[in-house]
Amino acid sequence: MSQPTHRFVLFGTEFSGGRLVIDLLRRVADARHGPLPSNWKVESLLAHRHFFPLRHIQHHQLACPDYAFGFKLSAADLIATHQMSEPHRFMELLHKQGYKVIHLQRRDLMRHGIAVLKAQQPKVQTINPTELIATLKHLDEQRVAEAAMVAMVPHLTITYETDLLDPNVYKATAERLCHFLDLKQRQRAQYPVKLVHRSITDLMTNYDEVQAALKQSDYAYVLTGASAKLVM
16 A cells, blocks of 8 residues: 655644644645645544554554645643653654654744634633633643654744744745645645734733733733734
């Protein structure tokens, strides 16, 4: 059975731009075998416990009919779900197996935390300050863990705010992705455009309450980056 010739890992926490990276690759990647199909997917393979995680990944790899195969992975998958004491060694093992690591990260911790909470309760317009602070702490811990896990393996870092937020940089980001994965890029690619200008105060109805709570916490610094920004 033939195997995908291009393999990668999208490594990062939720809402770090993984879906947009997948969309960019589907739109621009050509390799030498033609474009990727419209139903091409990149799934989270280790979000649930597996006794043999590497074998589980290999099973999906062998079943992939396309020339590119990737899966999503987070620090929580390895530490909390699979209880690995040395998760960085698993990343090294994936690298030795031919997987290229794309590390997804976000700089704006405030918006990242709000995105996580809003996904849990999409119709709720208020943000619970206690839940937000707990989410920020969790995301901060994930950042530290992720950095330690990828430190010893070659990887490409894609930062949401600088590489994915502005449609003007999509072409450059796509070029970096294709170069890193050794994929040929299609000459005429169509890039998605979906923009909305929103201030941080528009994302919740109780911003003053949240601001007051953050000022008394270890995450008061996130308020300095809470000005109006262009968001997807």
